[in-house]
Amino acid sequence: MGEIRQSIFKDRRDREILFRSAKTEDSKGVIRYIRDNQDRFDYMISNSWEVNQDAKYEKDYIEAHALRKNAVMVVAVHSERIVGLLNFVGGMKQRISHDGEVGISVAVDYQGAGIGRHMMEIFITWATENPLLKRVTLHVMGHNLRALTLYQSLGFEVEGRRRGAVVFDSGRVEDLIMMGLIFENSKDFIEQSEKTWIDARES
Numbered sequence: 001m002g003e004i005r006q007s008i009f010k011d012r013r014d015r016e017i018l019f020r021s022a023k024t025e026d027s028k029g030v031i032r033y034i035r036d037n038q039d040r041f042d043y044m045i046s047n048s049w050e051v052n053q054d055a056k057y058e059k060d061y062i063e064a065h066a067l068r069k070n071a072v073m074v075v076a077v078h079s080e081r082i083v084g085l086l087n088f089v090g091g092m093k094q095r096i097s098h099d100g101e102v103g104i105s106v107a108v109d110y111q112g113a114g115i116g117r118h119m120m121e122i123f124i125t126w127a128t129e130n131p132l133l134k135r136v137t138l139h140v141m142g143h144n145l146r147a148l149t150l151y152q153s154l155g156f157e158v159e160g161r162r163r164g165a166v167v168f169d170s171g172r173v174e175d176l177i178m179m180g181l182i183f184e185n186s187k188d189f190i191e192q193s194e195k196t197w198i199d200a201r202e203s
C-alpha cells in the first residue's frame with residue numbers, strides 16, 4: 001500500500017507540522033489548498049482551473065493512491081490545514097512500474113522553512129524501502145532555483161532538458177529539466193541500460 005509513516009516536524013518558524021499519507025477525508029482540504037496556492041506559484045505546469053477541483057474526483061484519486069503499491073500522496077498539515085502536498089505516481093505499465101514521477105509544493109506562507117526538504121526526505125525513505133521502485137523522476141522549470149537546489153542536494157541528477165517546453169500566459173518561455181534519482185542499491189541495474197545507450201551512440 002502507498003503509505004508513509006506519520007511524523008511531526010518543527011519547522012524553522014517553530015510550527016509543528018504533521019506529515020502523513022493523504023486520506024479520503026482530505027479531499028476538500030486538498031482542493032482548498034490548490035485553490036489558495038496554485039496560481040501563486042510561479043513554477044507549476046497546471047493553472048488552478050486546469051486542476052480537477054471536484055471533491056468526488058479528488059476522493060477517488062486519493063483512494064487510488066492508497067491502493068496502489070507504487071504511488072503515494074503525502075500531506076503536510078498545520079492547524080488542521082493542508083500546507084504542503086507531495087504526489088508520486090509510479091508507471092502504470094509493468095515495464096515502467098519501477099519508476100515514477102514526483103511533484104511537490106508548499107503553501108506560499110510556509111515556504112523556506114524546511115517543510116519541502118522534510119517532505120522530500122520522508123518520500124525518498126518510503127521510495128527506497130519500496131521493493132518495486134528503483135528510481136524516481138521529476139520535472140522542474142529552469143528558473144526554479146530553490147527547487148533545483150533542493151533536488152540536487154537530495155541526490156537528483158539532471159538527465160535531460162526539454163528546451164522551451166513551457167510557455168506562460170505572459171509569453172515567457174522556460175525549459176523543463178528532467179531529473180532522476182537512482183537508488184544506491186539500483187545503480188548496477190541502471191548501468192546496464194546506460195551501457196547499451198553508449199554502444200548505440202558509438203555504432
Ligand SMILES: CC(C)(COP(=O)(O)OP(=O)(O)OC[C@H]1O[C@@H](n2cnc3c(N)ncnc32)[C@H](O)[C@@H]1OP(=O)(O)O)[C@@H](O)C(=O)NCCC(=O)NCCS
Nearest residue numbers: 043104105106111112113114115116117140146147149150
Ligand atoms: C520548491 C518547494 C517545494 C521547496 O519547499 P520549501 O519548504 O520552500 O523549501 P525548504 O525550506 O525545505 O528549502 C529547501 C532547500 O531549497 C534551497 N533553497 C531555499 N531557498 C533558496 C533560495 N532562495 N535560492 C536557492 N535555493 C534555495 C536550499 O537548499 C534549501 O535547503 P536548506 O535550507 O536545508 O539548505 C517550495 O518552495 C514550493 O512549493 N515552491 C513553489 C512550487 C514549486 O516550485 N514546486 C516544485 C515544482 S518542480
